Structures are given as C-alpha cells and as structure tokens.
Amino acid sequence: MERYDLIIVGTGPAGISAAITAKIRKKSFLLIGSARLSEKVQKAHTVSNYPGLGPVGGEQMQKAFLDHLAQMEIEITEDKITLIYPMGEYFSLQGMNGMYESRSIILAAGMAPSRMLPGEEPMVGRGVSYCATCDAPLYKGKTAAVVAYSAEDEHEADFMAEYASKVFYFPQYKEEVHVKDGIEVIREAPKEIKGGFKADTLVTSGSEYKVDGIFILRESVMPSQLVPGLEMEEGHVAVKRDMSTNIPGFFACGDITGKPYQYIKAAGEGNVAALSAVGYLDKLGKA
Numbered sequence: 464m465e466r467y468d469l470i471i472v473g474t475g476p477a478g479i480s481a482a483i484t485a486k487i488r489k490k491s492f493l494l495i496g497s498a499r500l501s502e503k504v505q506k507a508h509t510v511s512n513y514p515g516l517g518p519v520g521g522e523q524m525q526k527a528f529l530d531h532l533a534q535m536e537i538e539i540t541e542d543k544i545t546l547i548y549p550m551g552e553y554f555s556l557q558g559m560n561g562m563y564e565s566r567s568i569i570l571a572a573g574m575a576p577s578r579m580l581p582g583e584e585p586m587v588g589r590g591v592s593y594c595a596t597c598d599a600p601l602y603k604g605k606t607a608a609v610v611a612y613s614a615e616d617e618h619e620a621d622f623m624a625e626y627a628s629k630v631f632y633f634p635q636y637k638e639e640v641h642v643k644d645g646i647e648v649i650r651e652a653p654k655e656i657k658g659g660f661k662a663d664t665l666v667t668s669g670s671e672y673k674v675d676g677i678f679i680l681r682e683s684v685m686p687s688q689l690v691p692g693l694e695m696e697e698g699h700v701a702v703k704r705d706m707s708t709n710i711p712g713f714f715a716c717g718d719i720t721g722k723p724y725q726y727i728k729a730a731g732e733g734n735v736a737a738l739s740a741v742g743y744l745d746k747l748g749k750a
C-alpha cells in the first residue's frame with residue numbers, strides 16, 4: 464500500500480486550502496472527501512466576505528474552488544473516512560472504499576450536523592456503527608436500522624440489505640428515497656438508542672424498533688469517534704496556533720477547530736495546517 468506524506472480529510476474550504484499548499488510544497492498527498500466539495504459551500508445563498516470572489520452564490524463559489532483544484536491538478540479521492548489509527552510513525556485510515564496510509568494527517572471534516580443520540584456513545588462498536596460497508600457482514604440474517612442524513616448514503620442501505628434479513632431505513636433528508644425493494648423506509652426522527660451490553664432498540668419520534676444493529680450515517684463522523692485519543696475542547700478539536708493537536712503529525716483546521724464558522728477562517732487555517740504538516744514531515748525526514 465502506498466504511504467503518502469499527507470492525507471487531508473475533508474473537501475470544504477479548509478481541506479482545499481490545505482491541499483493547494485501541500486501541492487505547492489510538493490508533498491505526496493491525498494485529498495479525501497466529496498467531488499461536490501462541501502454542502503456548506505454549495506448551499507450558501509450569497510457569500511460576501513471571501514476576498515477576491517465578490518458577492519457570489521454557493522454554487523459559483525463551489526465552481527471557483529473546483530476550477531482552482533483542476534488548474535493545480537489536484538484530484539479528489541471520493542471516500543468517507545470512518546477511523547484513523549495513529550500507528551507511531553504513520554497513520555492508518557479506514558474508509559468506506561478502502562484503507563490508506565500516511566505519515567501525517569490534516570482533519571478538515573467540518574462540524575457534525577447533529578449531536579450524538581442519547582445512548583449512542585456507549586454502544587459504539589456494540590451494535591452501533593458508522594459504516595455499513597465495513598460492518599454489514601456482521602449482520603447476516605439479522606435486523607438492522609440505517610439512519611441516513613444524505614441521499615448519498617442510500618447505497619449503504621442497499622448493501623446492508625444484501626446481508627441483513629430486515630432493514631429499516633430512516634432518511635433524515637427531504638429528497639425522495641430510492642432504495643432496494645424490501646427495505647422499509649420510515650420517515651421518523653431517531654431519538655434514543657437503548658440496550659443492555661449491546662444496542663437492541665432504536666427509539667424514534669413515532670415508535671420503538673427492535674434491531675440487532677444501528678447504522679448512523681452522518682455527513683461528518685464525530686472527531687472523537689474518528690480518532691482514538693484525540694483531545695477535544697468544548698466540542699471541537701483542541702489545536703495550537705499551528706493547528707497541531709495532541710497527536711504528533713495530526714493537524715486539524717476549519718469549523719472542526721471552533722468558531723467563528725467562516726470560509727476565510729477555514730481556508731486560512733487550512734494553509735497553516737499544511738505548512739505545519741510540511742514542517743513536521745521535514746523533521747521526520749531528518750530524524
């Protein structure tokens with residue numbers, strides 16, 4: 464497996480800016496996220512406070528970012544990272560589409576749109592999962608609930624149905640749902656997860672569902688779930704001014720590090736994080 468100098472997780476302004484600087488500094492890197500970049504860019508009505516762009520709509524801003532990436536020959540690796548393991552001198556990343564390795568990391572994954580459900584945290588790995596692709600085979604012949612916050616995750620429910628005997632699908636978005644026949648689509652909001660040693664019940668706004676596994680597919684995975692041992696501060700990743708975290712070689716930038724939630728702050732931090740990662744890699748090379 465190729466081991467990159469740097470992997471940037473997230474394709475909002477923070478991750479894009481970090482990638483541009485990594486490219487200028489000639490590092491081998493991957494930019495992992497979505498080809499549509501970030502919903503928070505795409506959906507903005509009018510952006511008036513980003514220097515050089517004038518008042519623009521979100522879609523125009525998205526196009527400007529995509530054009531810039533194309534001009535610099537930076538490709539996006541489309542994947543969602545579900546776990547990052549610090550391994551000492553490198554990091555191992557588990558994505559929905561594969562595994563990756565890198566000497567340093569920049570986490571630019573934005574802020575999770577929703578808080579954890581009551582009962583969710585203690586059940587992670589015990590009936591609660593964030594990746595159907597990774598864990599679906601464990602639910603062969605069983606009942607699973609899939610809570611999805613984006614239509615992009617419908618294929619995860621379809622994949623789940625190849626193993627589970629019964630799949631309840633709880634879309635938390637407005638668009639029409641297109642999942643395989645046999646999957647029961649329920650328009651209710653998740654409220655709580657219950658169970659003993661293992662999660663066994665999803666409580667919703669309308670009812671309670673007895674299940675063997677609950678898959679929660681948010682656009683952003685909580686940083687503390689994504690990276691074991693990552694220090695947090697009031698719900699954000701704790702960083703120093705150089706965007707370093709408590710884990711050597713691991714940097715964070717953008718909304719995930721705290722307020723104000725602004726494009727230019729995210730892009731600025733992305734630049735700082737990339738320069739700090741370059742400094743870290745240079746030291747690693749000399750060690």
Ligand SMILES: Cc1cc2nc3c(=O)[nH]c(=O)nc-3n(C[C@H](O)[C@H](O)[C@H](O)COP(=O)(O)OP(=O)(O)OC[C@H]3O[C@@H](n4cnc5c(N)ncnc54)[C@H](O)[C@@H]3O)c2cc1C
Nearest residue numbers: 473474475476477500501503544572573717718724725726
């Ligand atoms: C409707 C709206 C309007 C706004 N208007 C303005 C404005 O006018 N001016 C302003 O300055 N700010 C505005 N903001 C705030 C701005 O959108 C955010 O501050 C900015 O997008 C943060 O950038 P980011 O790169 O940190 O994160 P995001 O833009 O949230 O990008 C994070 C990216 O990471 C990806 N990602 C998350 N988890 C993973 C994972 N596990 N694996 C791979 N990829 C992952 C996401 O899919 C996303 O692409 C607005 C926000 C909204 C919602």
